[in-house]
Amino acid sequence: MQRLGPWSREAWVALALQLLRPVRAPCSGATLLFRRVQGSLVQPRAREFAEARLKTQLESDKEKSNFVIKTPKGTRDLSPQQMAIREKILNAVISCFKRHGAKGLDTPAFELKEVLTEKYGEDSKLIYDLKDQGGELLALRYDLTVPFARYLAMNKIKKMKRYHIGKVWRRESPSITQGRYREFCQCDFDIAGQFDPMIPDAECLNIMYEILNALQLGDFLIKVNDRRILDGIFAVCGVPDNKFRFICASVDKLGKMSWEDVRQEMVAKIGLAPEVADCIGSYIQQHGGVSLVEQLLQDPKLSQNKQALEGLGDLKLLFEYLTLFGITEKISFDLSLARGLDYYTGVIYEAVLLQTPARQGEEPLGVGSVAAGGRYDGLVGMFDPKGRKVPCVGLSIGVERIFSIVEQKMEATKKIQVTETQVLVATAQKNFLKERMKLIAELWAAGIKAEMLYKKNPSFLTQLHYCEETGIPLVAIIGEQELKDGVIKLRSVASREEVDIKRENIITEIQRRMYKS
């Protein structure tokens, strides 16, 4: 028995419980193994080995039973505190979308699998599929853009300004510290339709500006580029056609990687000639304002490329409009901006929050994208049987990252008010449940937010404590004396001041006090 010595008490108890399980329960691996260990025929060596396996098995069984009571990997519940913060942020976002005349739209959480295929390039592997339970093959939506395009094509809509707030799902490696989850909320605004160039595009940028301003997250910068300019650069630098996509993906990494590392990837992994990579590098490392657009329009090589010229021309016009909107101080024409998704065809943009630089004179550091979007003129056509195109431009607010930032700020500063209750209906005496119930029903009927404790005879202290804990500002107190005098005692939780209010005036008085605050 000495071999079994080092086992923990818990392991023994677990074993005993395993053996005591009723016979009809299927035997777990651990039970079977133990039965085999008990048999004295096993060799000492084999026994040692079996014990080790048994231990592992027990631990994994334990893990399994813990495992049940959790949310799926990469997902989380949102607590009332988190929901209160979310509500505030979403209200700011939605009110901006509505200010620009957008209509609401909702689509199902899942789409036919075919709707989602060939829309996201390499990221398609991150799509959640539903089990084939007979019937259609379905998958959870990956973003709100493809469902919007499907909606337009399906209903033959040629023009629409819509917003959509909803969850999307991606099987990414979750990195919770960065605020990235497998289930997250997207807030999209898009303008579909054939219009004069850059007018809706400029409005999209203005919306990003308005929202980031309103949320007061600190200084930010909106980077702008155009897919056609990038393609033009690749063409004039001599990138073979079939490598455009990979090079574009490489360029996209420039924020996270140094140019040297990106160049290395282009040459060693994608097999670009070093001089081609250097040519790309000479362009994409530039950023600036409208003067950089002008300069590139004069660039001897780039000005020979039709696509690049179109892109640069549109950007020039865009800067004109952004000047009228008065927001150019936050806009940077950044040639390294590439954006991952396949479907963009023109202007692309991304807003980043800036961190105050550690040392003076340094450029402020970007701490990640909080909003992004661009023009996608081909996506709707992919769903139309005749390929009829509906040009679109839009943006998505990265609310999850914004939620995390605001949550951290709130936690550091103050208690978050989770409920909106205005008054607690209370008593200091026994046997006043009925009176409390009558009074609270009157308050509810008048639209006053009121609570009471669900006890027949709660202690007065418990009731006051509940108000302090949850932030209820008023207490309406009823007792023997109040009943006799036909009054309600109204107490302010903050000042502890108490005033007798005539029963028939209580609603007006509470409303007056709530309006005042």
Next chain:
Amino acid sequence: MQRLGPWSREAWVALALQLLRPVRAPCSGATLLFRRVQGSLVQPRAREFAEARLKTQLESDKEKSNFVIKTPKGTRDLSPQQMAIREKILNAVISCFKRHGAKGLDTPAFELKEVLTEKYGEDSKLIYDLKDQGGELLALRYDLTVPFARYLAMNKIKKMKRYHIGKVWRRESPSITQGRYREFCQCDFDIAGQFDPMIPDAECLNIMYEILNALQLGDFLIKVNDRRILDGIFAVCGVPDNKFRFICASVDKLGKMSWEDVRQEMVAKIGLAPEVADCIGSYIQQHGGVSLVEQLLQDPKLSQNKQALEGLGDLKLLFEYLTLFGITEKISFDLSLARGLDYYTGVIYEAVLLQTPARQGEEPLGVGSVAAGGRYDGLVGMFDPKGRKVPCVGLSIGVERIFSIVEQKMEATKKIQVTETQVLVATAQKNFLKERMKLIAELWAAGIKAEMLYKKNPSFLTQLHYCEETGIPLVAIIGEQELKDGVIKLRSVASREEVDIKRENIITEIQRRMYKS
């Protein structure tokens, strides 16, 4: 060739296209078939047969390509019109939940498969499973109650009043006319915690009453019963223990089926003795108010059953509280109410809308449940490793049915206002895009809901027409004369009245007019 004569032009074109497809594309059944048909070795009879098959194939190919552009079976997009109606209804529901001090909560769309198993009885087959893509086995949530119980147990929360608005998914046979979908929205309010009997239960009923009153859907009735009373009836009538569940499910059908048919099911299908069924029938066909509770408390058989006595005692107390709330006129103690779900343990309730009876003197007809709920004291304990119970009571508003009812009403009466835009920035002249952009940016910055057409030179009529179409009440017009005079012409769309407003006063004037209306 005469055999090929009756083919349509489309079929020939389709065939030609099939043959012209590049070689690397996989051949469809139709192409292969046609190649075989072309070979002259086929017999006349076989050829005729092959042609018929080819035709079917072409049609099914055509269907397939139409098939792509749809939402999954039993689901639908919500149009801006529908979203506008939803927003109004959900606001009414949420504001009632908040009036009662509920906190918001959100849970992931999917749960570990294990969390959902053994919670829904027979309905478990309607759960949507996710595909096993490596990792955990997941399923879409079937309701919001089980995730709430999982949340309480996981976080060891003993007391909570929360609301949850979210989508749930059920693989039901969709019956779109009844407003039943495979994806639908639930609005739940629940009170968890150990309190004095029937106080939170009474509040749940009051909430149902408040919401149905506020939504003005017409007359309604809230049926109340208790699972313990039903179980008591089954026991005293002599139903064997193992048949309780099936009998309960049979009773649940009494709204849709006559007593004769339900009795038939109990006897023929479940194998109950006819006298046992008749005994059940004598009880469950009764409904009334608190006097029926009193009467059953005196019932010689039922008063001998401990469970039934507990249920009846609680109902008596509940009626007392509902009298204090002043809502008993809408409450009916209905012994036939059974509710489908497994997890209820005490009081259950269901609100139905009443249709005005066709003939005078008849009882009003129920047209389906619009809200329901009950007490479930055992569910949280199922998730707790030590089985610790947290008693819960709650309700769910059947918003989808309510949406359909309100949609039908709205469609019949008036145009639904989808956007909230207050003013269109317009011009009657060419080349005023820049001035429009400057003005609209000022309005947005002041929080005014403003739109402009995304054209350089839209016609004045088109702009006015856009206002009428979308319900925008004001037009801010800028032109050469206005620019010279330093004014903006403000036009009321309804009255066609135009007034010149000094440029610096335009924001105040628009705000004044919006406030007035």
